[in-house]
Amino acid sequence: MSGTKEDLPAQQQLAAQLAHAQRLESLGTLAGGVAHDLNNILAPILMAIELLRSRPNNADDEHLLAMLRDGARRGADIIKQLLIFGRGMTAQRSPLQPRTLLKEVARLIRETFPKTITLAPRFPHDLWTIEADPAQIHQVLLNLCLNARDAMPHGGRLTLTAENAVLDAGTTPTDPPPGPYVILEVADTGHGIPPAIADRIFEPFFTTKPPGRGTGLGLSTVLGIVQNHAGFVRVHTEPGQGARFRVLLPALADPDASITPASLDPLARGNDQFVLVVDDEDCILTVARRVLEANGYRVLTAANGAEAIVTFSQRPAEIRAVVTDMMMPLMDGPAFVRGVRQLSSDVRIVAMSGLPAEQDTLNRSGLRVDAFLMKPFAAQQLMLTLQGPCGTVPPP
Ligand SMILES: Nc1ncnc2c1ncn2[C@@H]1O[C@H](COP(=O)(O)OP(=O)(O)OP(=O)(O)O)[C@@H](O)[C@H]1O
Ligand SMILES: [Mg+2]
DSSP: OOOOGGGHHHHHHHHHHHHHHHHHHHHHHHHHHHHHHHHHHHHHHHHHHHHHHTSOOOHHHHHHHHHHHHHHHHHHHHHHHHHHHTTOOOOOOEEEOHHHHHHHHHHHHHHHSOTTEEEEEEOOTTOOOEEEOHHHHHHHHHHHHHHHHHTOTTOEEEEEEEEEEEEOOOSSTTSOOSEEEEEEEEEOOSOOOOGGGGGGTTSTTOOOSOTTTOOSOHHHHHHHHHHHTTOEEEEEEOTTSOEEEEEEEEBOSOTTOOOOOOOOOSOOOOOSOEEEEEOSOHHHHHHHHHHHHHTTOEEEEESSHHHHHHHHHHOTTTEEEEEEESOOSSSOHHHHHHHHHHHOSSSEEEEEESOTHHHHHHHHHTOOOSEEEESSOOHHHHHHHHHSSOSSSOOO
């Protein structure tokens, strides 16, 4: 780039874009860290609630337990949003025809939005296929439509459109790479976004809504999901003139590719086999032991990898499965998994973590585990992963 006067505004714009990207990046890292700790706190709470609910309770306790469970689940949902923003959430992708989703969202809007808002949907029949997680793209569209609704308290027009587009090479590093895209667009005729806050709207917890009305996680979740799908979000707005959000998602080159979901066997009880549970969090060990023992397993525990290797080496043939945390002091998860694999190539290994990114680390390390459990998980999930060849880790 030459440094002439004419280039200056472009350079300033680029610098501002980079600063913005860096700020969002560090917020993402922070969000990921917080989410990991909170998942570790919620995991034993959720499992303990399930255990208590499986016992005979009086009606009052039942009610309290349901309340506790709902609260813990809500907490887990918020953490999931934070992780999506921090790009730590892996999407369950499959080839997707966006038209189906758009129709669903349009129906939802017609049924639930105030009648003062008129919906103008327009999406062609021949939209290209994208590779995407349907639930996440649904959430993107819904979050954008909810914002549009909130920007038009006295009514207005909500436009929901989609189109195919082939993009040329852009002129700045933040432009999308050239190629085929499906562009989803949500536009409203509401109050628009004032320039003073325009570059903050994607930050987590940034909201202009009154306390209790908005969490400020809507757009940060949108951005996290879209970036996770190698896509881009563009905003056009003028105060008083409404806002237009465009989501660009890369179209699929080979729409015939299909993915078969793993099948789950609902009968998953142990048969007095040993399971070794390794975690440096005491309450996770305690609750996992109770859950496993209540479901027909015998349980050994260890607080770190070194201790667990000793325990494992004492009875390698008797231990059916090892359930281990991935982030531990002394010997981390991957080192421990490597050690166990050296002692036994066929023991079932279930890795658990509060951070989905750990799964990528594990995959990259080439270590073979049989399943990956995202904390917090339900007792039933733990049982299923112990039982058969299922889980969230795709076969290598
Ligand atoms: N279509 C829109 N028109 C005007 N302002 C918008 C629009 N979309 C977003 N904003 C602004 O961006 C802010 C952040 O949006 P975001 O969706 O992240 O959070 P929120 O809507 O305030 O809360 P939540 O999504 O959790 O309900 C909003 O508070 C609002 O000020
Ligand atoms: Mg919102």
